[in-house]
Amino acid sequence: MNRRNFIQQAGLGVGALMGASVPIVGNAVPLERLLEPGVDVAIKKRMADIALNAARSRGATYTDVRIGRYLQQFLFTREKQVQTITNAESYGVGIRVIANGTWGFSATSDVTPDGIAKCAETAVAIAKANSKIQNEPVQLAPQKGVGEVTWKTPLTKNAFEIPVQQKVDLLMKVNNAALDNGAAFVTSNLFFINEQKYFASTDGSYIDQDVHRIWPTFTVTAVDRAAGKFKTRDALSSPMGMGYEYLDGLASEKIPGPNGLVGYRNSYDMVEDATLAAKQAKEKMTAKSVEAGKYDLVLDPNHLGLTIHESVGHPLELDRVLGYEANYAGTSFATLDKWQSKNFKYGSPIVNIVADKTQVGSLGAVGYDDEGVPAKEWNLIKDGILVNYQAIRDQVAIIGEKESHGCCYADNWDSVQFQRMPNVSLKPSAEKRSVQDMIKGVDKGIYIIGRGSFSIDQQRYNFQFGGQLFYEIKNGQIVGMLDDVAYQANTLEFWNSCAQLCDKDDYRTFGSFFDGKGQPSQVSAVSHGSPTTRFNGVNVINTRRKI
Template sequence: MPAGIDEAFLALPLSGLADAALSRARELGAAQATFRFERVRKAHSAVHDRTVRGSLDETVTGLSVRVRRRDVTGFCAIAEATPDAAARASEEAVAVAEAAAALGERTAEPVPEPLYRNKSWVSPAAVDPFSAPEAERTGTLLGWSGRLLSAHPVKHVLAHLFAVKENKFYADSAGTVTTQQRIRLHPLVFVTGAAATLRTLGPPTGRGLEYLDGDGWDWDAELAALPGHLAEKERATPVEPGVHDLVLDPSNLWLTLHESVGHATELDRVLGHEASYAGTSFAAPESLGSLRFGSALMNVTADRTAPHGLATIGFDDEGVAAQSWPLVENGVLTGFQFDRGTARAIGARRSTGCSFAESARHVPLPRMPNVSLRPAPGGPGVEDLISGVGEGIYLAGSDSFSIDTRREHFQFSAQRAYRIRDGRLAGQLSGVAYQARTTAFWRALAALGGPSSYQVFGADMCGKGQPMQTSATSHGCPAAVFAGIRVVRAG
């Protein structure tokens, strides 16, 4: 029995369901077939001021079959967990492939992958959030809310806790069989004063309830500082639009990295396959090895193996083992993210393991791994970067953003923005938003923080596809200085 995987999930007839589906697919002439059985449990607790305002605990369970028949892919998902239902899913998937083939559709043959027989993987969560009673989870939020409400100038508090546990069983006709469990947690607190609102910066993470006790983030320190930040924001001076040097805290830079680099290097966007939701990309297959994405300080890595990463897994939804690889090296584009099908478009011999579906009800799509900007070895800390800027703006915390359908032109704002004067912070500014063209922005990277400034943030509700699917991904960044960036005053 794989250690740590939910016993109730393992008690399901997973192998029997897979055998029924895969054998039926073979009988119907499928050249390849994959089977997934998934149980995704999600919980959400919400506290407004000193009152519990909402609680949700839902589980989505189902199986799906994807087949390759007559050079076309067919897919079917069924909620029923019986061998007959699994066989019926294969029949429906083959019928879909046959219908698409009759219309002249063709899909690329997946590139090969080594076999992994009876492998398991469990994310490193010390305390399963679903092992604790609901009262314990809301009790933490109520405690935080009461503490903040007692501090000036906080008038209202909205506290959330999101928890997700994914159990996944995968088997394919080649012989790979994997079982996985992944847990993530996201506490989120908003404080409102008379004229401003702020939220905590603590990121979603691949941890369990131990995260609330300070394992991975100092919640006590952040909650203690939040009222003071709010008071200063309410006194903030409107920013003067113009061209400024920016010092971006990793709590702000991660979102810019996600939108302008992470999504821009998804190969299906580059190829134009993914255009209906959030657009394509300015990059092209022939850009590899030649596109000057940023300054020589820019080194970006894609990774499915980082500890506690939101996109960290053992195997993807095509049976590909997790790995890491470079996307940008010394400012030059050197990699993309892709699955076994899109790999052939650039002549890759192996997938980067980026196939993922929100649940068994969804067709797997190429989805973003953890994408991180590497710090400068021996580089400076945040304070040292600020001290090196005579006049500029320091931004912390992600907020609103806008980016065009080619991931080329964007605007981002922040939770908090500070004027830098003579290398020191000189009070908060309001309405700060920065605009740039993606490659011009990253080429303006003038200084990079070292490991002491490096932090990991991320998105746990990243949307893609039609119908839309969500996935989660982490982004590590150091603090960084960008020279001569256009700043506007946002409403």
């Protein structure tokens, strides 16, 4: 079968990435279905009013309605072949109510007037049943209705409108570039998501949002058959809240680094990165194995974003702090008493970490969250001190606040919305400082790029992180590549060792496209921005097994 015929016949396929589970939402549909316009906003408003009125008539004191159309397109390739092309759509209504001081939720794919009304009545019945075992009524922070508003991800190229053939041609160029430069194997992938979400509530909000996300990625593998060794290098891309313009290279800002290393901002050259990845995967096979010990670490944003995610983002989710949430690696060490002390040193004085849902191009960027709260930015850690958490409307009273942070999210219309991580980012230095400037000040260190394996304990405290590329620093200069590197620390020790930050010209984002939480499990997408950052005296181990 030739490539063109495979593409035509694989349009309804649903597959997995490299054998791992990929969250497919909805049903497989023909490609043309993804290009059809969504439901007219006036019709969605009438549908929402049916639900609001039905719930009120059954005794609900608060109701919100989410009418969602969720589109996905995933492409998977390996070497010279297209493995899978997935097109999926999910459409329906989720209705959440408060009755007798208790939450109730129901969802339906029957979007007829009768189906919506019945769904609302079911949500109220569930709330009333739940109220029999509810000890305290829900305390919902007030939220002024915003009327009829719209918000859309700023983009110039809708990824779903780009022909599939063009996308496959790009992935074949990526694979060929890797193979031509020494890779033995290569997989490449494109992920596109569009959330068409309509929110209405008894507060008086009717919010229509059109959210787009994109993630290009690959893995190249170099093999030394004589030695029986192989090494891999993953893409240095970041998932983004953008359209296909992320891949056209027109707005690309290349961030130079030592030894020709580069990062990307605003757009991404996937072919160039694959070319470099193949060469670096080969170089890793002859890299010196690291000697365990204490090192100053210079961490690239593409690496540090994951450390931020695990050691700051998750432990400052208020439901984990309170013990309400423990799925996906537990609760949190950052308990309320630490925040209440007003002087809990989470990090060194130069550590300023903000939560936000507003950063243009980020995965978490929206106009309003799934409770109708306008997106905003707020401090989590200021001058090294823990100052706040991430909280939604039924949580903020616990920390003495009267307004939600606007970080509520559901991954589909049939999922109940709950607290999810917003973008959590480390602010850059106000002082002018490049990566080269930072490395000049390091006597014994390691420069780490890209994400690798990691582990963190059930309190989000003790952890270990690897990476993609490791370079030894001696007396202010990079002297060669290292291998078998991972660093160990606890969250407080690590962030209090933060010694230096690059400036805004080096600031970039990392992203998690499928961040899991909850039970039943949901996924969300979130970005973490940072500059290249130095941490002093961190414990490094050698990960090579001794036999």
